[in-house]
Amino acid sequence: MTALEFTVVVWALSALAGFLGALTGLGGGVVVVPALTLALGVDMKYAIGASLVSVIATSSGAAAAYVREGFSNIRIGMFLEIATTIGAVLGAFLASRFSTHALAIVFGLILLQAAYLSFKGTPESAERVASDALAARLRLGGTYPVAGSPQTYGVRNVPAGLAMMFGAGALSGLLGIGSGAVKVIAMDRVMRIPFKVSTTTSNFMIGVTAAASAGLYLKHGYIDPRVAMPVMLGVLAGALVGAKLLVHMRVKTLRMVFGAVILALAIEMIVNGITGKV
Amino acid sequence: MDDRRLETIIGRLLQVGVLLAAAMVTFGALAYLVQHHADRVDYRHFVSGGPGICAFPGIVSSAAHFESLGIIQLGLLILIATPVARVGLAIAGFALERDRLYTVVSVIVLLILLASLMHAT
Numbered sequence: 153m154t155a156l157e158f159t160v161v162v163w164a165l166s167a168l169a170g171f172l173g174a175l176t177g178l179g180g181g182v183v184v185v186p187a188l189t190l191a192l193g194v195d196m197k198y199a200i201g202a203s204l205v206s207v208i209a210t211s212s213g214a215a216a217a218y219v220r221e222g223f224s225n226i227r228i229g230m231f232l233e234i235a236t237t238i239g240a241v242l243g244a245f246l247a248s249r250f251s252t253h254a255l256a257i258v259f260g261l262i263l264l265q266a267a268y269l270s271f272k273g274t275p276e277s278a279e280r281v282a283s284d285a286l287a288a289r290l291r292l293g294g295t296y297p298v299a300g301s302p303q304t305y306g307v308r309n310v311p312a313g314l315a316m317m318f319g320a321g322a323l324s325g326l327l328g329i330g331s332g333a334v335k336v337i338a339m340d341r342v343m344r345i346p347f348k349v350s351t352t353t354s355n356f357m358i359g360v361t362a363a364a365s366a367g368l369y370l371k372h373g374y375i376d377p378r379v380a381m382p383v384m385l386g387v388l389a390g391a392l393v394g395a396k397l398l399v400h401m402r403v404k405t406l407r408m409v410f411g412a413v414i415l416a417l418a419i420e421m422i423v424n425g426i427t428g429k430v
Numbered sequence: 431m432d433d434r435r436l437e438t439i440i441g442r443l444l445q446v447g448v449l450l451a452a453a454m455v456t457f458g459a460l461a462y463l464v465q466h467h468a469d470r471v472d473y474r475h476f477v478s479g480g481p482g483i484c485a486f487p488g489i490v491s492s493a494a495h496f497e498s499l500g501i502i503q504l505g506l507l508i509l510i511a512t513p514v515a516r517v518g519l520a521i522a523g524f525a526l527e528r529d530r531l532y533t534v535v536s537v538i539v540l541l542i543l544l545a546s547l548m549h550a551t
Contacts, residue, residue, distance in 0.1 A: 359513035370550035377502035
Protein backbone atom coordinates (compact mmCIF):
# COMPACT_ATOMS: atom_id res chain seq x y z
CA MET A 153 0.00 0.00 0.00
CA THR A 154 1.32 3.46 -0.83
CA ALA A 155 1.39 6.30 1.69
CA LEU A 156 -1.38 8.12 -0.20
CA GLU A 157 -3.68 5.08 -0.28
CA PHE A 158 -3.04 4.35 3.39
CA THR A 159 -3.76 7.96 4.40
CA VAL A 160 -7.01 8.14 2.41
CA VAL A 161 -8.33 4.75 3.58
CA VAL A 162 -7.46 5.42 7.24
CA TRP A 163 -9.01 8.90 7.07
CA ALA A 164 -12.26 7.47 5.68
CA LEU A 165 -12.42 4.65 8.25
CA SER A 166 -11.69 7.12 11.05
CA ALA A 167 -14.33 9.57 9.86
CA LEU A 168 -16.88 6.75 9.91
CA ALA A 169 -15.73 5.69 13.39
CA GLY A 170 -15.92 9.25 14.70
CA PHE A 171 -19.37 9.70 13.16
CA LEU A 172 -20.76 6.49 14.69
CA GLY A 173 -18.99 7.17 17.97
CA ALA A 174 -20.60 10.59 18.29
CA LEU A 175 -24.08 9.32 17.39
CA THR A 176 -23.98 6.45 19.86
CA GLY A 177 -22.04 8.23 22.58
CA LEU A 178 -19.40 5.51 22.72
CA GLY A 179 -16.61 7.59 21.19
CA GLY A 180 -14.49 6.95 18.12
CA GLY A 181 -11.68 5.00 19.81
CA VAL A 182 -13.58 1.77 20.27
CA VAL A 183 -14.15 1.46 16.51
CA VAL A 184 -10.99 3.00 15.13
CA VAL A 185 -8.56 0.63 16.88
CA PRO A 186 -10.19 -2.63 15.66
CA ALA A 187 -10.73 -1.06 12.20
CA LEU A 188 -7.01 -0.31 11.86
CA THR A 189 -5.78 -3.61 13.27
CA LEU A 190 -8.31 -5.98 11.69
CA ALA A 191 -8.90 -4.31 8.31
CA LEU A 192 -5.45 -2.89 7.60
CA GLY A 193 -3.19 -5.04 9.77
CA VAL A 194 -1.75 -2.04 11.60
CA ASP A 195 0.11 -3.03 14.78
CA MET A 196 -2.03 -2.49 17.90
CA LYS A 197 0.53 -0.10 19.37
CA TYR A 198 0.32 2.35 16.45
CA ALA A 199 -3.47 2.01 16.49
CA ILE A 200 -3.86 2.82 20.20
CA GLY A 201 -1.41 5.75 19.88
CA ALA A 202 -3.41 7.26 17.02
CA SER A 203 -6.69 6.58 18.82
CA LEU A 204 -5.48 8.32 21.99
CA VAL A 205 -4.74 11.47 20.01
CA SER A 206 -8.18 11.40 18.35
CA VAL A 207 -9.83 10.98 21.76
CA ILE A 208 -8.25 14.26 22.90
CA ALA A 209 -9.39 15.98 19.69
CA THR A 210 -13.06 15.02 20.11
CA SER A 211 -13.09 15.84 23.83
CA SER A 212 -11.51 19.29 23.49
CA GLY A 213 -13.37 20.04 20.24
CA ALA A 214 -16.80 19.39 21.74
CA ALA A 215 -16.13 21.08 25.09
CA ALA A 216 -17.62 24.48 24.16
CA ALA A 217 -20.85 22.92 22.87
CA TYR A 218 -21.37 20.88 26.03
CA VAL A 219 -20.70 23.80 28.33
CA ARG A 220 -23.29 25.89 26.48
CA GLU A 221 -25.98 23.35 27.41
CA GLY A 222 -25.18 23.92 31.07
CA PHE A 223 -24.97 20.29 32.18
CA SER A 224 -21.30 19.62 32.88
CA ASN A 225 -19.96 19.99 36.42
CA ILE A 226 -16.34 21.15 36.48
CA ARG A 227 -15.90 20.34 40.19
CA ILE A 228 -16.99 16.74 39.82
CA GLY A 229 -14.86 16.40 36.70
CA MET A 230 -11.74 17.90 38.22
CA PHE A 231 -12.02 15.95 41.46
CA LEU A 232 -12.48 12.61 39.69
CA GLU A 233 -9.65 13.40 37.28
CA ILE A 234 -7.21 12.86 40.16
CA ALA A 235 -8.18 9.18 39.95
CA THR A 236 -8.46 8.91 36.14
CA THR A 237 -5.06 10.51 35.47
CA ILE A 238 -3.22 8.30 37.99
CA GLY A 239 -5.00 5.29 36.48
CA ALA A 240 -4.06 6.43 32.97
CA VAL A 241 -0.35 6.67 33.82
CA LEU A 242 -0.48 3.12 35.21
CA GLY A 243 -2.37 1.90 32.14
CA ALA A 244 0.10 3.50 29.72
CA PHE A 245 2.95 1.90 31.66
CA LEU A 246 1.24 -1.51 31.44
CA ALA A 247 0.64 -1.06 27.69
CA SER A 248 4.40 -1.20 27.13
CA ARG A 249 4.62 -4.41 29.20
CA PHE A 250 1.69 -6.22 27.57
CA SER A 251 2.17 -8.22 24.36
CA THR A 252 0.13 -7.15 21.33
CA HIS A 253 -1.92 -10.38 21.65
CA ALA A 254 -2.82 -9.64 25.27
CA LEU A 255 -3.79 -6.07 24.36
CA ALA A 256 -6.04 -7.40 21.58
CA ILE A 257 -7.82 -9.76 23.98
CA VAL A 258 -8.39 -7.06 26.62
CA PHE A 259 -9.62 -4.72 23.88
CA GLY A 260 -12.03 -7.40 22.68
CA LEU A 261 -13.48 -7.78 26.18
CA ILE A 262 -14.02 -4.01 26.41
CA LEU A 263 -15.76 -4.14 23.01
CA LEU A 264 -18.06 -6.89 24.33
CA GLN A 265 -19.08 -4.57 27.16
CA ALA A 266 -19.62 -1.70 24.69
CA ALA A 267 -21.80 -3.96 22.52
CA TYR A 268 -23.83 -4.96 25.56
CA LEU A 269 -24.39 -1.29 26.45
CA SER A 270 -25.44 -0.55 22.86
CA PHE A 271 -28.08 -3.26 22.84
CA LYS A 272 -29.38 -2.52 26.30
CA GLY A 273 -29.36 1.26 26.10
CA THR A 274 -28.92 3.35 29.21
CA PRO A 275 -32.21 4.34 30.85
CA GLU A 276 -31.89 7.46 32.93
CA SER A 277 -32.06 6.85 36.68
CA ALA A 278 -34.91 9.23 37.46
CA GLU A 279 -35.05 10.02 41.16
CA ARG A 280 -32.55 12.47 42.62
CA VAL A 281 -30.83 12.07 45.98
CA ALA A 282 -29.26 14.39 48.55
CA SER A 283 -25.45 14.45 48.83
CA ASP A 284 -23.90 12.23 51.49
CA ALA A 285 -21.47 13.69 54.04
CA LEU A 286 -18.25 13.42 51.99
CA ALA A 287 -19.81 14.73 48.76
CA ALA A 288 -21.32 17.63 50.69
CA ARG A 289 -17.93 18.52 52.20
CA LEU A 290 -16.45 18.44 48.69
CA ARG A 291 -19.35 20.58 47.39
CA LEU A 292 -19.85 18.17 44.46
CA GLY A 293 -23.60 18.70 44.06
CA GLY A 294 -24.98 21.25 41.61
CA THR A 295 -27.92 22.26 39.47
CA TYR A 296 -28.89 21.33 35.93
CA PRO A 297 -31.65 22.53 33.64
CA VAL A 298 -34.84 20.41 33.60
CA ALA A 299 -37.50 21.74 31.22
CA GLY A 300 -35.91 25.18 31.41
CA SER A 301 -35.67 25.56 35.19
CA PRO A 302 -32.64 24.61 37.31
CA GLN A 303 -33.00 21.50 39.45
CA THR A 304 -30.53 20.65 42.22
CA TYR A 305 -28.89 17.24 42.51
CA GLY A 306 -26.74 15.54 45.11
CA VAL A 307 -23.83 13.14 44.83
CA ARG A 308 -23.17 9.86 46.70
CA ASN A 309 -20.58 7.10 47.06
CA VAL A 310 -17.50 9.20 46.29
CA PRO A 311 -14.91 6.52 47.27
CA ALA A 312 -16.54 3.87 45.04
CA GLY A 313 -16.78 6.43 42.22
CA LEU A 314 -13.09 7.26 42.59
CA ALA A 315 -12.17 3.57 42.46
CA MET A 316 -14.13 3.08 39.23
CA MET A 317 -12.56 6.21 37.76
CA PHE A 318 -9.12 4.81 38.52
CA GLY A 319 -10.13 1.71 36.57
CA ALA A 320 -11.51 3.82 33.71
CA GLY A 321 -8.23 5.75 33.57
CA ALA A 322 -6.18 2.53 33.54
CA LEU A 323 -8.24 1.15 30.61
CA SER A 324 -7.85 4.46 28.77
CA GLY A 325 -4.06 4.36 29.17
CA LEU A 326 -3.83 0.66 28.32
CA LEU A 327 -6.00 0.74 25.19
CA GLY A 328 -5.85 4.34 23.93
CA ILE A 329 -9.60 4.83 24.32
CA GLY A 330 -11.58 7.48 26.20
CA SER A 331 -13.43 4.86 28.31
CA GLY A 332 -16.34 7.28 28.49
CA ALA A 333 -18.80 4.42 28.98
CA VAL A 334 -17.14 3.34 32.25
CA LYS A 335 -16.96 6.95 33.43
CA VAL A 336 -20.67 7.47 32.79
CA ILE A 337 -21.56 4.27 34.67
CA ALA A 338 -19.43 5.41 37.63
CA MET A 339 -21.13 8.80 37.79
CA ASP A 340 -24.70 7.91 36.83
CA ARG A 341 -25.11 4.53 38.54
CA VAL A 342 -22.64 4.61 41.41
CA MET A 343 -22.49 8.30 42.34
CA ARG A 344 -26.15 8.96 41.41
CA ILE A 345 -25.29 11.99 39.27
CA PRO A 346 -27.97 12.83 36.63
CA PHE A 347 -27.34 11.07 33.31
CA LYS A 348 -27.01 14.26 31.26
CA VAL A 349 -24.54 15.72 33.76
CA SER A 350 -22.62 12.42 33.76
CA THR A 351 -22.26 12.21 29.97
CA THR A 352 -21.20 15.83 29.46
CA THR A 353 -18.81 15.82 32.43
CA SER A 354 -17.40 12.53 31.14
CA ASN A 355 -16.72 14.13 27.75
CA PHE A 356 -14.81 16.91 29.47
CA MET A 357 -12.80 14.41 31.55
CA ILE A 358 -11.85 12.14 28.64
CA GLY A 359 -9.34 14.61 27.16
CA VAL A 360 -7.53 15.18 30.46
CA THR A 361 -7.38 11.43 31.12
CA ALA A 362 -5.95 10.77 27.66
CA ALA A 363 -3.38 13.56 28.03
CA ALA A 364 -2.05 11.75 31.12
CA SER A 365 -1.06 8.75 28.93
CA ALA A 366 0.33 10.86 26.09
CA GLY A 367 3.80 11.36 27.60
CA LEU A 368 4.48 7.62 27.86
CA TYR A 369 2.87 6.97 24.46
CA LEU A 370 5.17 9.54 22.85
CA LYS A 371 8.22 8.15 24.63
CA HIS A 372 7.53 4.60 23.45
CA GLY A 373 6.84 5.72 19.88
CA TYR A 374 3.13 4.71 19.79
CA ILE A 375 2.19 8.10 18.33
CA ASP A 376 3.53 7.79 14.77
CA PRO A 377 2.63 10.96 12.84
CA ARG A 378 1.96 8.99 9.61
CA VAL A 379 -0.74 6.90 11.33
CA ALA A 380 -2.03 9.44 13.86
CA MET A 381 -2.50 12.19 11.25
CA PRO A 382 -5.33 10.61 9.19
CA VAL A 383 -6.93 9.11 12.32
CA MET A 384 -7.03 12.43 14.18
CA LEU A 385 -8.34 14.42 11.20
CA GLY A 386 -10.86 11.73 10.25
CA VAL A 387 -12.29 11.11 13.72
CA LEU A 388 -12.55 14.85 14.36
CA ALA A 389 -14.43 15.46 11.08
CA GLY A 390 -16.74 12.48 11.67
CA ALA A 391 -17.46 13.47 15.26
CA LEU A 392 -18.33 17.06 14.31
CA VAL A 393 -20.79 15.90 11.64
CA GLY A 394 -22.20 13.24 13.98
CA ALA A 395 -22.80 15.75 16.77
CA LYS A 396 -24.68 18.05 14.34
CA LEU A 397 -26.90 15.22 13.08
CA LEU A 398 -27.55 13.73 16.50
CA VAL A 399 -30.82 15.60 17.04
CA HIS A 400 -32.31 14.50 13.72
CA MET A 401 -31.63 10.78 13.81
CA ARG A 402 -33.35 7.72 15.17
CA VAL A 403 -30.64 6.69 17.56
CA LYS A 404 -32.28 3.48 18.76
CA THR A 405 -32.08 1.61 15.44
CA LEU A 406 -28.60 2.93 14.87
CA ARG A 407 -27.48 1.71 18.29
CA MET A 408 -28.66 -1.82 17.46
CA VAL A 409 -26.68 -1.84 14.20
CA PHE A 410 -23.66 -0.34 15.96
CA GLY A 411 -23.94 -2.92 18.75
CA ALA A 412 -23.93 -5.75 16.18
CA VAL A 413 -20.85 -4.31 14.45
CA ILE A 414 -19.01 -3.94 17.76
CA LEU A 415 -19.97 -7.46 18.80
CA ALA A 416 -18.46 -8.82 15.56
CA LEU A 417 -15.31 -6.73 16.07
CA ALA A 418 -15.06 -7.94 19.69
CA ILE A 419 -15.18 -11.60 18.67
CA GLU A 420 -12.67 -11.10 15.85
CA MET A 421 -10.33 -9.18 18.13
CA ILE A 422 -10.40 -11.88 20.83
CA VAL A 423 -10.02 -14.76 18.35
CA ASN A 424 -7.12 -13.02 16.58
CA GLY A 425 -5.52 -12.21 19.92
CA ILE A 426 -5.70 -15.85 21.05
CA THR A 427 -4.48 -17.29 17.74
CA GLY A 428 -1.70 -14.67 17.66
CA LYS A 429 -2.75 -13.03 14.37
CA VAL A 430 -3.00 -9.52 15.83
CA MET B 431 -16.97 34.88 37.78
CA ASP B 432 -19.14 31.78 38.18
CA ASP B 433 -18.34 28.22 37.14
CA ARG B 434 -20.51 28.44 34.04
CA ARG B 435 -18.80 31.52 32.64
CA LEU B 436 -15.39 30.10 33.47
CA GLU B 437 -16.22 26.88 31.64
CA THR B 438 -17.54 28.73 28.60
CA ILE B 439 -14.28 30.64 28.24
CA ILE B 440 -12.25 27.46 28.73
CA GLY B 441 -14.42 25.59 26.22
CA ARG B 442 -13.86 28.27 23.57
CA LEU B 443 -10.10 28.26 24.13
CA LEU B 444 -10.02 24.47 23.79
CA GLN B 445 -11.86 24.72 20.48
CA VAL B 446 -9.35 27.25 19.19
CA GLY B 447 -6.52 24.93 20.28
CA VAL B 448 -8.08 21.98 18.44
CA LEU B 449 -8.58 24.03 15.25
CA LEU B 450 -5.00 25.28 15.41
CA ALA B 451 -3.74 21.71 15.91
CA ALA B 452 -5.92 20.39 13.07
CA ALA B 453 -4.68 23.16 10.73
CA MET B 454 -1.05 22.36 11.53
CA VAL B 455 -1.56 18.59 11.13
CA THR B 456 -3.33 19.20 7.79
CA PHE B 457 -0.49 21.41 6.58
CA GLY B 458 2.11 18.80 7.59
CA ALA B 459 -0.01 16.07 6.01
CA LEU B 460 -0.14 17.85 2.65
CA ALA B 461 3.64 18.40 2.71
CA TYR B 462 4.17 14.73 3.63
CA LEU B 463 1.88 13.45 0.87
CA VAL B 464 3.46 15.69 -1.78
CA GLN B 465 6.89 14.27 -0.97
CA HIS B 466 6.04 10.68 -0.03
CA HIS B 467 2.69 9.79 -1.66
CA ALA B 468 4.18 6.90 -3.65
CA ASP B 469 6.26 5.44 -0.77
CA ARG B 470 5.39 1.90 0.29
CA VAL B 471 4.15 1.92 3.88
CA ASP B 472 3.77 -0.97 6.29
CA TYR B 473 2.75 -0.66 9.93
CA ARG B 474 2.29 -4.38 10.59
CA HIS B 475 5.14 -4.56 13.04
CA PHE B 476 5.73 -2.02 15.74
CA VAL B 477 9.23 -0.56 15.62
CA SER B 478 10.13 0.92 18.98
CA GLY B 479 11.08 4.58 18.66
CA GLY B 480 9.32 5.03 15.31
CA PRO B 481 10.66 7.71 12.97
CA GLY B 482 12.75 9.20 15.76
CA ILE B 483 10.53 12.12 16.73
CA CYS B 484 9.14 11.02 20.05
CA ALA B 485 10.56 13.65 22.39
CA PHE B 486 9.77 17.35 22.55
CA PRO B 487 13.22 18.68 21.50
CA GLY B 488 13.34 16.40 18.44
CA ILE B 489 9.81 17.34 17.39
CA VAL B 490 10.41 21.07 17.72
CA SER B 491 13.71 21.01 15.82
CA SER B 492 12.23 18.79 13.09
CA ALA B 493 9.27 21.17 12.67
CA ALA B 494 11.61 24.17 12.71
CA HIS B 495 13.41 22.58 9.73
CA PHE B 496 10.03 22.35 7.96
CA GLU B 497 10.10 18.55 7.93
CA SER B 498 6.56 17.33 7.28
CA LEU B 499 6.49 14.66 10.01
CA GLY B 500 7.83 17.14 12.55
CA ILE B 501 5.08 19.61 11.64
CA ILE B 502 2.40 16.92 12.05
CA GLN B 503 3.85 15.84 15.37
CA LEU B 504 4.02 19.45 16.60
CA GLY B 505 0.33 19.83 15.71
CA LEU B 506 -0.39 16.68 17.74
CA LEU B 507 1.59 18.17 20.65
CA ILE B 508 -0.57 21.31 20.52
CA LEU B 509 -3.59 19.02 20.65
CA ILE B 510 -2.19 17.12 23.65
CA ALA B 511 -1.58 20.49 25.32
CA THR B 512 -5.27 21.52 25.12
CA PRO B 513 -6.50 19.46 28.10
CA VAL B 514 -3.38 20.49 30.05
CA ALA B 515 -4.22 24.15 29.34
CA ARG B 516 -7.77 23.44 30.41
CA VAL B 517 -6.59 22.29 33.84
CA GLY B 518 -4.25 25.30 34.10
CA LEU B 519 -7.11 27.69 33.30
CA ALA B 520 -9.33 25.96 35.85
CA ILE B 521 -6.65 26.59 38.50
CA ALA B 522 -6.71 30.31 37.64
CA GLY B 523 -10.52 30.36 37.70
CA PHE B 524 -10.83 28.60 41.06
CA ALA B 525 -8.12 30.85 42.51
CA LEU B 526 -10.07 33.91 41.34
CA GLU B 527 -13.17 32.49 43.04
CA ARG B 528 -11.00 32.03 46.18
CA ASP B 529 -11.99 28.37 46.19
CA ARG B 530 -8.99 26.86 48.02
CA LEU B 531 -10.16 23.25 47.90
CA TYR B 532 -10.66 23.15 44.12
CA THR B 533 -7.56 25.19 43.41
CA VAL B 534 -5.59 22.47 45.21
CA VAL B 535 -7.51 19.67 43.45
CA SER B 536 -6.74 21.23 40.04
CA VAL B 537 -3.06 21.74 40.94
CA ILE B 538 -2.80 18.03 41.83
CA VAL B 539 -4.27 17.05 38.44
CA LEU B 540 -1.89 19.44 36.64
CA LEU B 541 1.12 18.01 38.50
CA ILE B 542 0.13 14.45 37.52
CA LEU B 543 -0.20 15.55 33.86
CA LEU B 544 3.14 17.36 33.86
CA ALA B 545 4.92 14.47 35.61
CA SER B 546 3.57 12.14 32.90
CA LEU B 547 4.55 14.47 30.04
CA MET B 548 8.08 14.70 31.47
CA HIS B 549 8.59 11.19 30.08
CA ALA B 550 8.65 12.70 26.59
CA THR B 551 11.33 15.32 27.26
